Amino acid sequence: MKLKDKRILYLVGPEFEDLEFWVPLMRLQEEGASIVIAGIKAGETYQGKGGLKAQAEVSFSDVRAEHFDAVVIPGGWAPDKIRRYDAVKQLIRQMYQSGKIIAMICHAGLVGISAGIVKGHTATGSEGIKDDLINAGAIWRDEAAFRSGNLVWGRVVADIPVFCRELINALSEK
Numbered sequence: 361m362k363l364k365d366k367r368i369l370y371l372v373g374p375e376f377e378d379l380e381f382w383v384p385l386m387r388l389q390e391e392g393a394s395i396v397i398a399g400i401k402a403g404e405t406y407q408g409k410g411g412l413k414a415q416a417e418v419s420f421s422d423v424r425a426e427h428f429d430a431v432v433i434p435g436g437w438a439p440d441k442i443r444r445y446d447a448v449k450q451l452i453r454q455m456y457q458s459g460k461i462i463a464m465i466c467h468a469g470l471v472g473i474s475a476g477i478v479k480g481h482t483a484t485g486s487e488g489i490k491d492d493l494i495n496a497g498a499i500w501r502d503e504a505a506f507r508s509g510n511l512v513w514g515r516v517v518a519d520i521p522v523f524c525r526e527l528i529n530a531l532s533e534k
Contacts, residue, residue: 361392377436378408407526420447423465435466443474465514481508
């Protein structure tokens with residue numbers, strides 16, 4: 361169990377991408393990581409695009425960057441919704457500045473853009489946010505998954521296995 365002492369924050373919101381949420385979460389748990397799910401409101405249940413549900417244990421405003429080793433942001437439509445919360449942007453900036461791992465897949469790069477952390481980084485994600493990433497100063501690369509500094513990037517659902525490997529490797533090195 362490579363990650364038995366790691367605490368990972370997981371962000372959730374309305375219409376998250378089901379597989380991008382659940383598959384990496386289960387893979388991290390399989391490696392022994394402790395997961396805390398944060399949402400707009402503690403106790404609120406969110407439905408994914410495919411119908412699966414996830415419940416927030418804490419609210420975005422109740423979490424502190426110093427309590428976690430990393431944050432995972434799944435894709436779907438949720439990133440566009442949760443990036444509007446100042447608590448999310450502040451949390452992501454603090455984790456980034458502390459050198460903690462920030463993992464983003466598919467549309468999750470929208471959160472990184474709004475937090476102002478993507479400029480100068482190589483980035484990937486859904487083709488739908490390619491222009492947004494470039495306009496925010498990122499360097500686009502059409503590749504399944506990779507790391508740029510403390511940012512772990514994944515492209516789309518089909519790339520989840522590669523994204524998980526990259527994320528686990530990044531966390532194992534920290």
